[in-house]
Amino acid sequence: DFPYPFCGYKKIHGRSAHIFPLTDSERTNLAPAFAHFLKQLHAFPMEQAITWGITSCPENRMDPKLLCPRIEENLRTLQEHRLLEREKNPFLKFAHSVTQDFDPGEKKVVHGDLYAPHLILNEEKHLTGIIDWGDIDIDHPAIDYQILYTFFPLAGQKKFFEIYGELTAS
Numbered sequence: 001d002f003p004y005p006f007c008g009y010k011k012i013h014g015r016s017a018h019i020f021p022l023t024d025s026e027r028t029n030l031a032p033a034f035a036h037f038l039k040q041l042h043a044f045p046m047e048q049a050i051t052w053g054i055t056s057c058p059e060n061r062m063d064p065k066l067l068c069p070r071i072e073e074n075l076r077t078l079q080e081h082r083l084l085e086r087e088k089n090p091f092l093k094f095a096h097s098v099t100q101d102f103d104p105g106e107k108k109v110v111h112g113d114l115y116a117p118h119l120i121l122n123e124e125k126h127l128t129g130i131i132d133w134g135d136i137d138i139d140h141p142a143i144d145y146q147i148l149y150t151f152f153p154l155a156g157q158k159k160f161f162e163i164y165g166e167l168t169a170s
Contacts, residue, residue, distance in 0.1 A: 012129035017151070018116035026125050028156035033127040034119070034147075035163035042141050044109040049138060054109060057139040064098040071095045110139050114147040142167075 017030070060066060075091055078084035111118075112135030120129040145167065148157050161167075 012120045012131065014120040014122045014128045016117040016131075017119040017121050020121060020125060022125065024153040024155070027152055028159060029125070030119070030121070030127050031152055031156040031159040032163055034152075035160040037127070037130060038144060039164045041111060042108040042144070046107075046109065046138065049109045054136055054138060056107065057112070057137045057143075061143060062140045064095075067098075068092075068095050105140060107138050108141045110137060110141055110143045111135065112137055112139065112143055114144050116147075116151050119151075 020026075022030075072092060072095075075084060075088040079088060111130065111133065113132055114130070118130055118132045119127060120131055122128045148160060152160060
């Protein structure tokens with residue numbers, strides 16, 4: 001009778017990264033393990049993923065034609081709730097500067113929902129797991145890159161790229 005899919009996993013010991021009061025240095029120290037994880041995930045064989053039922057993103061999250069209206073709506077909501085103190089036009093100008101003929105390039109297996117609450121750390125503040133795989137699909141790997149800029153300081157980003165490799169436009 002439960003209207004959503006459900007499955008269970010082996011317990012990952014630790015707590016979500018957002019619960020820890022992490023310093024920039026501690027966040028930077030997490031970057032190598034995260035880079036190894038993401039590099040392996042993005043290299044996962046597509047054929048195997050498809051046989052396991054992993055499909056392309058039905059929402060087409062990277063399509064600028066779909067993103068721009070959502071960005072406009074979100075900015076309007078932020079202003080209505082007085083959470084955006086700046087003028088929204090620079091954000092809109094940037095969003096609309098993205099080519100409308102966007103080519104998503106090579107798609108890979110992606111987690112699809114990476115942010116601090118989904119990183120599990122042990123008491124020594126080492127990465128022990130990644131949770132919430134409900135958005136796993138085949139899409140542009142940029143879906144998984146946003147955490148680099150919202151969680152890791154510049155030194156951590158540098159360490160990440162040393163292991164993962166540089167990002168490309170495709």
